[in-house]
Amino acid sequence: MITAERKPLEELIEFIRPYKRILLLGCNECVTVCAAGGRKEVGLLASGLQMALLKSGSNIEIRQHTLERQCDPEYVEELVPMLDGAEAIMSMACGCGVQQLAGRFRDKPVFPAVNTKFMGASERQGVWAERCQGCGNCLLGVTGGICPIARCAKQLMNGPCGGSTGGHCEISDDVDCVWQLIWDRLKALGQTERYLDIMPAKDWRPAGGSGPRKIIREDLAE
Amino acid sequence: MSFQKRLAAKEFAVLAEMHTPKGVNISRLVNDARRLKGRVDAVVVPDMDNGIMRMSALAGAVLLQQQGVETIIHMYCRDRNRMALQGDALAAHVLGVQNIIVANSTEMADGDHSDAQVVDDLDEIGLIEALKKLQEGKDISGFDLDGAPDFSIGTAISPFSNDEEMATALDSARARVAAGATYIVTPPIFDPQLSASFLKAAQSLGVPVLATVFLLKSLAIAQYIANSDPGARIGDDLIRRIRKSSDREQEGLKIAGETVQTLRDSCQGVVIQTLGWEHKLPTILDMAQL
Numbered sequence: 001m002i003t004a005e006r007k008p009l010e011e012l013i014e015f016i017r018p019y020k021r022i023l024l025l026g027c028n029e030c031v032t033v034c035a036a037g038g039r040k041e042v043g044l045l046a047s048g049l050q051m052a053l054l055k056s057g058s059n060i061e062i063r064q065h066t067l068e069r070q071c072d073p074e075y076v077e078e079l080v081p082m083l084d085g086a087e088a089i090m091s092m093a094c095g096c097g098v099q100q101l102a103g104r105f106r107d108k109p110v111f112p113a114v115n116t117k118f119m120g121a122s123e124r125q126g127v128w129a130e131r132c133q134g135c136g137n138c139l140l141g142v143t144g145g146i147c148p149i150a151r152c153a154k155q156l157m158n159g160p161c162g163g164s165t166g167g168h169c170e171i172s173d174d175v176d177c178v179w180q181l182i183w184d185r186l187k188a189l190g191q192t193e194r195y196l197d198i199m200p201a202k203d204w205r206p207a208g209g210s211g212p213r214k215i216i217r218e219d220l221a222e
Numbered sequence: 223m224s225f226q227k228r229l230a231a232k233e234f235a236v237l238a239e240m241h242t243p244k245g246v247n248i249s250r251l252v253n254d255a256r257r258l259k260g261r262v263d264a265v266v267v268p269d270m271d272n273g274i275m276r277m278s279a280l281a282g283a284v285l286l287q288q289q290g291v292e293t294i295i296h297m298y299c300r301d302r303n304r305m306a307l308q309g310d311a312l313a314a315h316v317l318g319v320q321n322i323i324v325a326n327s328t329e330m331a332d333g334d335h336s337d338a339q340v341v342d343d344l345d346e347i348g349l350i351e352a353l354k355k356l357q358e359g360k361d362i363s364g365f366d367l368d369g370a371p372d373f374s375i376g377t378a379i380s381p382f383s384n385d386e387e388m389a390t391a392l393d394s395a396r397a398r399v400a401a402g403a404t405y406i407v408t409p410p411i412f413d414p415q416l417s418a419s420f421l422k423a424a425q426s427l428g429v430p431v432l433a434t435v436f437l438l439k440s441l442a443i444a445q446y447i448a449n450s451d452p453g454a455r456i457g458d459d460l461i462r463r464i465r466k467s468s469d470r471e472q473e474g475l476k477i478a479g480e481t482v483q484t485l486r487d488s489c490q491g492v493v494i495q496t497l498g499w500e501h502k503l504p505t506i507l508d509m510a511q512l
Contacts, residue, residue: 209336
C-alpha cells in the first residue's frame, strides 16, 4: 500500500486559515489501512481543526466526506454537488489523490493533509515499513523475494557493505541488513549459488530516470 | 586582462568553447588551446555536454590553465549531489579555476548513458546559492569552511523555440540572477538582427549578456537547425548564402566571424561554439578581426 502520515496540525491550520468553509476529504484505500486519512481520521482532524481555530477566535465550517478512491476520476466526480460553497478542499489521501482533485477542480485550492511516505507493508499492528520503490524492473525473483533497492540504504546490488553487523545496517540497529536477509532466505531455499551471480549496473530508466512514468494498456484505454 | 576584470570593465569578452576528450588522449585539447592563447579571454569547458560521458570539465580546465589559458567550467545538477558539487567547487578554486557557469543539464535519456540514475539533488538556483554560500565561508548545511573560495558565477539561458518559451527562459534566468549569477550566456544567436528583440530582453536582466555564436559547419546543419528549431531564428537569407557559396565550409566560418563582430554592438561578449572544429577557432577570430 501507499503509506502516509498526517501533517502537524499547525501546518494544516495555516493552509485553511483564510477560509470559512472547506471540504475535508478522506480516502477509503491505502490511507485508511495505514490509519492516516480514512473516515475515522477525517472526523478526528475536523474536530481538531475546529477546536484549534475556535481557540484563536475564528470559526470554520468543515464538511466531511470520504471517497472510495481519490485517485480514480469516477469517484472524484461524486464531489461535484458537495463543492457548492466550499472555498477550498483539504485532502487526506496520498499525493495521487490530491493531484487528482487539483486537476479536476481547477478553481478550488487543494491542500494535502498528509505526507505521503512510501510503498510499504504492515510489520505488526501500527508499524509499516518500506518494501518497494517502484523501480519498474522487479528484482525480487533473483533476490529471494527481498528488495535491495527499497531496503538497503545504499541500494547495493551485489551483497552487503562493510557496515553490516550482526544482521543490522550501520544506519541503525533497528534496520535489518537486507543482504543478510537475502542471504538467509537464499540459504533456506537452497539457492546460495545465486548470491555469487554478479548483477550488472541497474538500468534506472524504468525507475523514472527518463521522466514521469505512464502505463498505457491499449486493450483498456479509451 | 582576466575574464572577470574584462566583464567588470564592461569590455567585450571573447570566449571559446572546448570539449574534453571521451578518453584520455588530451593532445588535441592541449594543441587547440595553445593556438588560442592570448587570442581569447577564456575557454569555456562544458561538462559532459549533451549528456555524453567525457573527461570531467575540471580536469580539462586544469590542463588548459597549465597552458596559460584562463578557463570557465560548466557545473550542473544532473550527475552530482550537493556534497559532490560543493567538493568540486572547492577543488576548482584551489586548482585555479574560478569561473563557473551554472548550466542546464541535458536529459539523461538523451545522452549516451540513458540508463544512469539522475541525481538532481539541487536545481540550478540551489547550486548558485550553494556557490554563493561557499564564498561566504559556509557550506550549504551552515558549517564553517577552512578558507573560502572565490568564484565568478554565470548562468546559461535555456534554449527556446517560441515566444512563450522565451519568456519562461528569461524568467528562469532572472531568478538565477537574483540568486547570484553575475552574467548570462544566451543560446546560439545565428542572426543578431532576427534575435534583436531577444537580446534586448536579455539585457533587461541587468547583468552582462554573452551571446553564443555557433559555427554552422555545413548547409545540412544549417538547414537542420532552421527546420527543427524555430527558436534559433535562422533566416532564409542565411541558408541561401551558404547554399550559394562555392566554399560552404569557409562561408560558415565567415558567418561566425561576422556574427561575432555584429554582436559587439548588442552584447558584452561572445562564446564561440565549434563542436569538434576547435582547430578552426583561430580562423573565426581572424574573420572577426580579433
